[in-house]
Amino acid sequence: MAIISRGFGGRRRESVDGLPPGQYLTHDFPVLSAGPTPRIPLDRWHFTITTETGQKTEWNWTEFLALKSEDVTTDIHCVTKWSKLGTTWRGVSLDTLLEDVDTAADYTMVHSFGGYTTNVPLEDLLDSKAWIAYKFDGEDLEPEHGGPARMIVPHLYFWKSAKWVNGLTLMNEDEPGFWEAAGYHMYGDPWLEQRYQGD
Amino acid sequence: MARAALPGRLTWREATVTGERWETPSARTLILDVPDWPGHLPGQHVDVRLTAPDGYRAQRSYSIASGWSPTAKTVELTVQRVADGEVSPYLADTIEVGEQLELRGPVGGWFVWRETQPAPVLLIAGGSGVVPLMAMIRARAEAKAKQPFRLIYSVRTPADACYADELARRVRDDPGLDVRWVYTRTPPAKRIDVATINSYGWPADFTPDCYVCGPTTFVETAADILVALGHDPKRIRTERFGGTS
Numbered sequence: 001m002a003i004i005s006r007g008f009g010g011r012r013r014e015s016v017d018g019l020p021p022g023q024y025l026t027h028d029f030p031v032l033s034a035g036p037t038p039r040i041p042l043d044r045w046h047f048t049i050t051t052e053t054g055q056k057t058e059w060n061w062t063e064f065l066a067l068k069s070e071d072v073t074t075d076i077h078c079v080t081k082w083s084k085l086g087t088t089w090r091g092v093s094l095d096t097l098l099e100d101v102d103t104a105a106d107y108t109m110v111h112s113f114g115g116y117t118t119n120v121p122l123e124d125l126l127d128s129k130a131w132i133a134y135k136f137d138g139e140d141l142e143p144e145h146g147g148p149a150r151m152i153v154p155h156l157y158f159w160k161s162a163k164w165v166n167g168l169t170l171m172n173e174d175e176p177g178f179w180e181a182a183g184y185h186m187y188g189d190p191w192l193e194q195r196y197q198g199d
Numbered sequence: 200m201a202r203a204a205l206p207g208r209l210t211w212r213e214a215t216v217t218g219e220r221w222e223t224p225s226a227r228t229l230i231l232d233v234p235d236w237p238g239h240l241p242g243q244h245v246d247v248r249l250t251a252p253d254g255y256r257a258q259r260s261y262s263i264a265s266g267w268s269p270t271a272k273t274v275e276l277t278v279q280r281v282a283d284g285e286v287s288p289y290l291a292d293t294i295e296v297g298e299q300l301e302l303r304g305p306v307g308g309w310f311v312w313r314e315t316q317p318a319p320v321l322l323i324a325g326g327s328g329v330v331p332l333m334a335m336i337r338a339r340a341e342a343k344a345k346q347p348f349r350l351i352y353s354v355r356t357p358a359d360a361c362y363a364d365e366l367a368r369r370v371r372d373d374p375g376l377d378v379r380w381v382y383t384r385t386p387p388a389k390r391i392d393v394a395t396i397n398s399y400g401w402p403a404d405f406t407p408d409c410y411v412c413g414p415t416t417f418v419e420t421a422a423d424i425l426v427a428l429g430h431d432p433k434r435i436r437t438e439r440f441g442g443t444s
Binding site: 002003005007008011012013022030031032033035036037038114115144182196197198199 | 208209213246248249250251252253255256257258259260283284285286288289293294298299300301303306307308309310415419422423425426432433435436437439
């Protein structure tokens with residue numbers, strides 16, 4: 001049975017539609033990273049998709065920017081409890097990047113400059129559910145928010161939206177990434193409040 | 200990166216406030232008795248859940264301030280009041296000794312210090328970001344660990360400093376612990392900069408383990424300086440506080 005806190009609740013935030021359980025609304029854009037912010041020169045930027053058989057597809061920055069881009073407006077939900085509604089991004093859909101990739105794998109590991117990893121099932125990257133974004137709010141994406149380019153998978157907690165992305169590996173079996181190995185949930189659905197392993 | 204075994208499910212536990220301490224006029228430490236607490240590593244945090252009389256609930260994360268010893272069996276949280284916050288004013292001003300709250304944890308396996316890490320340690324704190332770093336200093340003392348620790352603690356004024364008396368005592372009594380204060384609002388006011396970290400941190404050649412915690416801009420600045428001074432980015436662990444409201 002829950003413990004009732006007398007005297008708590010007097011300063012509660014207004015209730016807002018679109019907030020998953022346990023989240024509160026923020027108008028800032030907080031930053032969460034495990035280490036220093038890497039600075040990636042655009043002439044050294046690349047993004048590589050590696051299939052389960054080792055086949056590689058790679059784009060440099062110029063090739064990446066030449067791909068069809070989309071404007072996306074979406075809500076984002078961080079496992080540290082803040083949510084931000086109606087954020088606007090521009091990026092390349094994973095549907096576009098995976099279009100010519102031949103795979104039978106069900107899982108992916110997203111890789112970043114600096115060594116960060118996070119696992120996402122392949123079907124969660126397809127059908128207009130995920131993008132590699134390079135603009136936020138009409139401006140070039142700042143390094144502290146993952147620039148020059150980051151993944152956005154907004155229907156999952158935001159740690160799944162890796163900053164500074166440089167690759168995607170397709171896998172037959174699911175494996176934990178960086179935070180998942182440290183106790184965070186393998187899937188991370190904010191509407192089911194899947195914050196930690198076992199939730 | 201290294202893979203670890205997946206830990207078990209985190210359940211909500213009922214914690215009882217058994218003591219309190221004011222660290223500054225706006226930061227209060229709650230000492231919590233948590234039955235069957237599994238122990239924690241310094242740097243880890245807990246999620247706190249509050250339920251209002253009408254069923255409304257809110258959750259926030261707080262760093263653990265205490266080290267862990269099987270004999271103490273308590274968990275200490277230092278809560279900085281955020282003026283327009285929802286949860287922190289209740290924890291800082293309203294909850295009383297003897298009352299209960301729900302928490303679960305410990306959470307986090309990255310921003311932690313283990314006594315098996317042989318390297319010297321550099322801790323860089325901005326404001327209430329000192330809390331998880333204090334847990335590391337306390338855990339080091341409890342373990343009688345010999346790795347040398349340096350803390351650079353940036354805070355507005357001496358009155359805003361948490362744990363000032365304890366840190367002064369530990370600098371005297373804990374061999375190999377050094378603390379350097381940076382006051383941003385007390386003349387001669389200064390901010391953390393290359394000279395400060397170069398002078399009072401460890402040289403990059405010593406390959407220290409670095410932990411930086413504070414507000415986002417502070418952490419970005421300090422971590423950038425460490426990288427520029429030649430520290431390996433993989434040895435720099437950061438935690439950013441937006442201010443937990």
